């Protein structure tokens with residue numbers, strides 16, 4: 646059991662164990678939310694070009710740097726190579742575009758967002774056919790892309806590189822070829838989808854893990870119209886009982902269950918009180934029996950929410966990870 650506030654990456658640098666998610670927040674909401682998050686003590690921000698808001702994050706960060714209250718080296722900033730950039734010749738271009746929008750000189754971590762790739766059509770990050778299917782690039786070559794990601798570390802544009810949404814077979818292929826370590830796997834993890842095999846797999850290979858959607862992403866559930874079929878893990882009676890026992894919120898219990906296992910969490914909120922609550926995770930521990938009961942809430946494969954069904958046709962890509 647761990648009460649660490651950070652996770653040491655293979656490059657020896659530390660990533661704060663609680664980060665701030667930025668998906669599905671409007672411009673105004675996000676601007677205020679990041680201000681609130683930095684005030685509340687978050688020093689790790691998770692971004693992505695496909696969230697269409699890196700420029701907002703950049704604006705807020707610049708304001709904080711200009712104020713002198715925060716220095717660049719105090720922060721851990723993560724962003725991702727979008728599916729439209731998932732080919733070797735596009736990596737540097739997309740990384741530099743993110744740096745420009747974030748108004749930064751370097752990233753702390755750059756991830757390949759998905760194992761599948763889309764074709765490039767101007768600035769459109771979600772190119773689609775008329776029937777709504779994504780226009781995919783079927784020739785995605787992970788090893789060639791990884792080699793180009795490694796060059797970005799050597800060139801100083803990012804301190805570390807990693808993967809997101811890859812399956813264990815895909816990760817192992819990259820690991821075997823990697824000259825620069827795979828410093829992170831970012832995957833969906835929450836009480837109803839605990840992916841124990843994947844967590845053990847990463848542990849055995851010294852790949853740190855970030856849990857995305859650590860609260861069970863009600864925003865995505867709504868987007869998918871699955872409110873009735875995908876229950877809210879934070880409303881589970883066992884979670885409510887453990888929350889009451891520790892005088893904590895259900896969200897704090899869900900997040901603590903992950904960080905106590907050494908997994909980084911990146912909850913998203915635009916609500917000022919929740920932003921504060923979601924980082925109040927230190928100075929208390931779940932008991933072994935709480936952990937065992939929370940472990941038992943896992944629903945296996947049916948607990949997966951982010952199955953990319955909101956990007957139709959991706960399951961036909963040869964590198965679709967969840968077959």
Ligand SMILES: NC(=O)c1ccc[n+]([C@@H]2O[C@H](COP(=O)([O-])OP(=O)(O)OC[C@H]3O[C@@H](n4cnc5c(N)ncnc54)[C@H](OP(=O)(O)O)[C@@H]3O)[C@@H](O)[C@H]2O)c1
Pocket residue numbers: 665666667668669691692758809810831832856857858859860861862863864865879894896897911912913914915916919920922923951
């Ligand atoms: N790599 C990937 O493919 C990938 C995929 C998905 C997400 N992500 C990253 O992971 C981050 C987090 O995931 P997510 O945004 O999908 O979902 P999440 O963090 O699991 O859940 C966010 C939802 O929970 C609500 N919430 C936040 N704190 C709460 C609390 N204390 N009590 C009750 N409800 C609360 C939020 O509403 P309010 O805002 O109203 O509080 C929002 O609706 C994203 O923002 C993104 O940065 C990465």
